[in-house]
Amino acid sequence: MRQSLIEFIRNLKVFLRTKFKQYNSKLPYFITVLLALIIVVFCINTFIELTDTLKSEILATYDTQITDYILTYRNPSLTKYFVFVTNVGDLYGYLIVVGLASAVSYYFFKSWKYVAQTVLVLLVASISNVMLKRFIDRARPGIEHLVSVETLSYPSGHAMSAMAFYGFLIYLVTQFNLSKLAKSSIIAGLSFLILSIGISRIYLGVHYPSDIAGGFIAGFIWVVFCILIFNIIELFRRDPKT
Template identity: 70%
Template sequence: MPLISILSMRQILSFFIKTIRQFLADKLNQYNTTLPYLITMIIALVVVVGGINLFIELTETLKTELLASYDTAITDHIISYRSPTLTSYFKFVTNVGDTYGYLIVLALFLIVSLFVTKRWKYVAQATLVLALATISNMMLKRFIDRARPGIEHLVSVETLSYPSGHAMSAMAFYGFLIFLVTKFKIQKVAKFILIIVLVILILSIGISRIYLGVHFPSDVAGGFIAGFIWVVFCKLIFDLIELFRRDSQT
């Protein structure tokens, strides 16, 4: 789903809710403030569950020789660039995409939210997105049960391989921050620079897992897809809550 579609989701939801409300009033002779939101949320849950099921079905391709050859070719190409400088950089960004990295970023985000934007709810939303991505990643890893690559690991790892937790969390958390940046009332140049930095960070975290030898490229791709699903779903739910609050106040 392109970025413009995500940004206009609130308008689409508003139209959808109005359509459901009009249908209930015309066909069922019933006007209910809450019911259209509940129906929309149920539909959203069905869509997300269906997307996750499709994601799991697609993981069957992990067993094909064609994907294995792509994984090997891409991995060999990336690790061929190993050097002390790149190793230091990718170890740094992989730490940014780990627990302590997120705690530091969340702490900084909290300070900015309290003293600049005055919107602490954005910190809560970003934390929720990260938590959902982390928990679901652990469940997916256990369900799919794919071993790590058999090449040299430049960092220590303990969990299973697919999907990449770093890639999934990076896409979910920093991807959601990209959406929040688009809402901030700052100069367009600063906004553009922030978005570019976050995009580079997401990609760097994903590539770092391949470079460091702890993930297949397909692990990273799967993590990015799953993380993006959570960004879209959480954005939808947050917009629903906001629309419901506005509707209930009128």
């Protein structure tokens, strides 16, 4: 992504230079940020419009079929696993992961930048999830809940936060100087964790499958947007003309 962003800003500079003899060197970055905001607003608007399908009978049928299939696997051992996984995707789970990430950043990178960025991504996803829940106002499934819940259903906060938080960790892993085996192992583990957190919410009876899909999509939109903004800021700081 960074290389594509560098190329885009470079081309934008060339375009502005040919159209205007003099222009503010910060302008290409402001234009890029503005375009990123327009894209994310468009994506969110499209996401909200797609929620109209939540009332369709076809989606309700798929939700019921997928939920019934997953519930057939309920057993004490699997319940313990999914309760643990769902806790990993909750507040205390994130606090532990952030604590570990802080220790790694301090001892290996001597920088808090990555921790701050990761926490910011999580906060953005969590706040936007609360807003989306209130706007869409979908009730929880009317089946047995194996864990207590108090908020609304769509989109799943666990799925959205997991995709944003652990998805951003996946991005960071791709940027570090690690062996291919280490990168592949960590990425596979985090990807499995994201998927497990999503499935756990269906298994525990507190979300429809469409809640999880919506949460994953919304979380992906935010993590891509945050990565884009972080890269723009980094390139802006390194630009000798700014």
